[in-house]
Amino acid sequence: MSGTRRAVILLSGGLDSATVLAIARSSGFACHALSFDYGQRHRAELDAAARVAAQQGAAEHRVFNLDLAVFGGSALTDANIAVPEQASTGIPVTYVPARNTIMLSIALAWAEVLESRDIFIGVNAVDYSGYPDCRPEYIAAFEAMANLATRAGVEGKQLRIHTPLMQLSKAQIVGLGTGLGVDYTATVSCYQADATGRACGVCDACRLRRQGFVEAGVADATRYVASPG
Amino acid sequence: MSGTRRAVILLSGGLDSATVLAIARSSGFACHALSFDYGQRHRAELDAAARVAAQQGAAEHRVFNLDLAVFGGSALTDANIAVPEQASTGIPVTYVPARNTIMLSIALAWAEVLESRDIFIGVNAVDYSGYPDCRPEYIAAFEAMANLATRAGVEGKQLRIHTPLMQLSKAQIVGLGTGLGVDYTATVSCYQADATGRACGVCDACRLRRQGFVEAGVADATRYVASPG
Numbered sequence: 001m002s003g004t005r006r007a008v009i010l011l012s013g014g015l016d017s018a019t020v021l022a023i024a025r026s027s028g029f030a031c032h033a034l035s036f037d038y039g040q041r042h043r044a045e046l047d048a049a050a051r052v053a054a055q056q057g058a059a060e061h062r063v064f065n066l067d068l069a070v071f072g073g074s075a076l077t078d079a080n081i082a083v084p085e086q087a088s089t090g091i092p093v094t095y096v097p098a099r100n101t102i103m104l105s106i107a108l109a110w111a112e113v114l115e116s117r118d119i120f121i122g123v124n125a126v127d128y129s130g131y132p133d134c135r136p137e138y139i140a141a142f143e144a145m146a147n148l149a150t151r152a153g154v155e156g157k158q159l160r161i162h163t164p165l166m167q168l169s170k171a172q173i174v175g176l177g178t179g180l181g182v183d184y185t186a187t188v189s190c191y192q193a194d195a196t197g198r199a200c201g202v203c204d205a206c207r208l209r210r211q212g213f214v215e216a217g218v219a220d221a222t223r224y225v226a227s228p229g
Numbered sequence: 230m231s232g233t234r235r236a237v238i239l240l241s242g243g244l245d246s247a248t249v250l251a252i253a254r255s256s257g258f259a260c261h262a263l264s265f266d267y268g269q270r271h272r273a274e275l276d277a278a279a280r281v282a283a284q285q286g287a288a289e290h291r292v293f294n295l296d297l298a299v300f301g302g303s304a305l306t307d308a309n310i311a312v313p314e315q316a317s318t319g320i321p322v323t324y325v326p327a328r329n330t331i332m333l334s335i336a337l338a339w340a341e342v343l344e345s346r347d348i349f350i351g352v353n354a355v356d357y358s359g360y361p362d363c364r365p366e367y368i369a370a371f372e373a374m375a376n377l378a379t380r381a382g383v384e385g386k387q388l389r390i391h392t393p394l395m396q397l398s399k400a401q402i403v404g405l406g407t408g409l410g411v412d413y414t415a416t417v418s419c420y421q422a423d424a425t426g427r428a429c430g431v432c433d434a435c436r437l438r439r440q441g442f443v444e445a446g447v448a449d450a451t452r453y454v455a456s457p458g
Contacts, residue, residue: 065294065296070293097338097341098379110300112327113300133377135377141370141377144370148366149330149367150326
């Protein structure tokens with residue numbers, strides 16, 4: 001490794017985390033990409049994550065099994081809750097209880113074993129302000145907790161949670177990633193993509209993504225199940 | 230449930246968490262006990278957890294699979310690191326990276342689904358001061374983070390991490406639990422218990438446990454593989 005700093009990158013396989021991986025790589029980190037099989041409906045995401053990790057030159061890519069569906073409570077893991085086709089107010093039903101907290105905690109464990117002090121996550125306070133665990137104050141509190149939780153923290157080595165997309169619009173994210181060479185056709189954002197990765201075109205995630213490409217002036221090669229309305 | 234408040238109790242099957250479950254029950258909570266299969270060597274703990282949950286009248290008991298061994302780095306999950314027979318200074322090799330953070334995060338997810346605002350964990354700053362994630366300042370930071378992470382927190386419903394054992398000696402814990410009717414023969418503390426739950430008698434956990442019974446003046450019915458030295 002000859003001094004290259006290692007980072008753990010939470011990689012969902014979506015547009016945002018693919019951009020985050022490209023940012024971490026361009027910052028010189030050896031990137032250890034971490035995805036979760038958490039019983040999500042849109043399993044095409046995991047295939048996308050593997051493609052993105054390979055394309056972006058991640059040092060390695062691991063998938064951690066996490067059976068959050070056992071608790072239920074979210075449209076993304078509970079087949080009894082419908083994925084909405086309208087923008088919602090308040091906390092969306094697609095919110096998975098404590099998801100980012102759990103994923104960051106597991107990233108923290110891996111970072112500690114890797115002797116990495118840098119974790120990257122693609123949370124965004126602009127488009128997803130309804131999720132409590134995407135806000136800057138939440139990330140700051142997690143970072144403070146993490147620095148008390150770990151061996152590195154006790155030894156005075158400050159751990160940092162990087163959120164390079166926090167204040168960017170979807171269009172800015174698409175523009176930034178395109179500049180860094182991200183191939184967005186490898187990514188899947190849709191909450192209910194089919195097994196081949198084709199997007200529904202009507203869920204919140206699809207609408208935000210499409211709008212992002214339009215506003216960024218970047219051609220959108222996303223494959224849709226049906227022509228978007 | 231007719232108004233009974235629900236709590237999530239982290240239940241390892243050891244002496245401490247069995248006492249915590251008894252405390253939460255005696256405080257009137259409906260107790261949802263949560264154990265983890267995290268690749269620990271001492272799997273007899275999980276059998277013990279099931280016995281304790283049944284004996285203490287938990288509302289339910291779930292075992293969450295969590296493959297922390299995939300990352301390595303601890304004597305409790307990594308067969309290449311020996312469990313020490315001497316008291317250590319600093320952070321012990323039996324420390325599992327980010328373990329309490331991960332377990333509390335998953336408890337947080339379940340609490341949110343259960344609409345519970347109370348999580349109990351048997352951490353202790355007296356006997357295990359070498360573990361960074363057993364300290365009061367760590368628990369306070371986790372609680373602050375949790376209240377920013379969740380729907381309940383956003384809605385102003387304060388979530389609390391209860392640590393009733395934090396400042397108690399092992400003898401005080403044994404005395405308290407005995408008074409609450411805990412049957413400690415159901416519990417397993419040993420880091421390397423055999424498949425039937427018999428303790429090694431020589432690891433840190435065994436020594437602390439035995440000393441606790443002696444100092445509390447409570448008969449110790451722990452089954453040992455060999456006569457302790």
